[in-house]
Amino acid sequence: MATFTASSIARVSACPASEALPHVRTATSPEAARGVAAHEYLYRLHNGELREQILAEVPEAHREYCASIELRPVPGAVAEVAVAYDVLTRTARLLDVTGRAYGALRDSEIAGTCDLFVPASSERATTVVDWKTTHDIEGVRRYVPQLEFYALAFARAHRLSRIRYEIVAIDEQGKAHYPIQCELDFEDLGVIASRVEQAWRASRAQIAAAAEHTRSTVAPWVPSVTEGDHCRYCPAWRACPGKRAVLEAVGGTPEPNGAMYLRIQDAERWAALGRDTLREAVHEHGPLAVDDDRELRFNSRGALQLSKRRST
Numbered sequence: 001m002a003t004f005t006a007s008s009i010a011r012v013s014a015c016p017a018s019e020a021l022p023h024v025r026t027a028t029s030p031e032a033a034r035g036v037a038a039h040e041y042l043y044r045l046h047n048g049e050l051r052e053q054i055l056a057e058v059p060e061a062h063r064e065y066c067a068s069i070e071l072r073p074v075p076g077a078v079a080e081v082a083v084a085y086d087v088l089t090r091t092a093r094l095l096d097v098t099g100r101a102y103g104a105l106r107d108s109e110i111a112g113t114c115d116l117f118v119p120a121s122s123e124r125a126t127t128v129v130d131w132k133t134t135h136d137i138e139g140v141r142r143y144v145p146q147l148e149f150y151a152l153a154f155a156r157a158h159r160l161s162r163i164r165y166e167i168v169a170i171d172e173q174g175k176a177h178y179p180i181q182c183e184l185d186f187e188d189l190g191v192i193a194s195r196v197e198q199a200w201r202a203s204r205a206q207i208a209a210a211a212e213h214t215r216s217t218v219a220p221w222v223p224s225v226t227e228g229d230h231c232r233y234c235p236a237w238r239a240c241p242g243k244r245a246v247l248e249a250v251g252g253t254p255e256p257n258g259a260m261y262l263r264i265q266d267a268e269r270w271a272a273l274g275r276d277t278l279r280e281a282v283h284e285h286g287p288l289a290v291d292d293d294r295e296l297r298f299n300s301r302g303a304l305q306l307s308k309r310r311s312t
């Protein structure tokens with residue numbers, strides 16, 4: 001159930017119960033698919049492969065975007081470096097893996113992969129870098145806890161007392177922005193280590209509470225959750241009591257008030273998730289029967305559409 005990795009630190013810190021609720025994979029959005037393609041392109045570029053060769057192998061839907069990215073390899077830097085940090089011993093080890101399959105980890109270890117590790121030079125300290133493809137340049141601030149974790153883990157793995165982190169925001173035209181650049185010293189790293197340990201302990205307490213509840217009663221476990229911006233990529237979104245309340249709040253007849261708008265936004269997200277699930281199903285199995293007369297299929301523009309059922 002628990003998937004506590006570097007990228008979930010902001011969520012787990014704000015809402016530890018999210019680690020103890022059931023996690024469900026959500027369908028990949030077009031923006032996420034473009035981000036994956038861009039990361040793969042940049043990874044291969046930093047591995048010394050020829051730009052033209054990589055672009056030829058990028059999925060056609062993302063080729064133009066990847067070609068527009070203005071970043072070039074940083075001399076001496078290594079792309080996609082994985083690390084595991086132990087919250088109890090406050091030590092870290094580099095992981096010899098590619099991708100996000102981290103292998104066996106101790107329960108007290110949190111793993112993560114930084115996009116780029118740049119060794120120290122005469123101009124600047126060792127730097128960990130994350131690339132974010134986005135139209136919301138300032139919005140990348142939400143990833144600071146993830147970058148702080150990378151800084152902490154790589155500083156511990158390499159026994160560094162100073163380290164920098166950077167978030168490179170790549171906009172829709174491929175232009176690189178540098179809205180977040182920060183240097184941390186030994187004391188800063190100690191504060192971050194305490195925060196990460198606190199989040200880990202809180203999540204473990206929630207997991208123990210969920211297990212204890214399941215042992216003692218058949219009623220569903222309804223934890224106290226904290227909603228916010230960190231909900232965006234929460235894998236427990238579908239099981240979240242706060243989000244599920246939407247279904248009653250929107251369906252009922254409450255006195256209209258401004259907060260209802262937030263519930264409607266959540267309801268729209270439920271609808272989008274449902275549409276994504278249907279898109280995947282139609283993609284995989286072909287048209288889906290709706291009733292005796294109609295079926296759901298893709299139209300010529302690739303959108304889902306109710307159509308008259310074709311005889312088989």
Ligand code: SF4
Nearest residue numbers: 015018226231234240
């Ligand atoms: S969706 Fe629910 S469980 Fe997930 S972070 Fe938000 S409030 Fe917590």
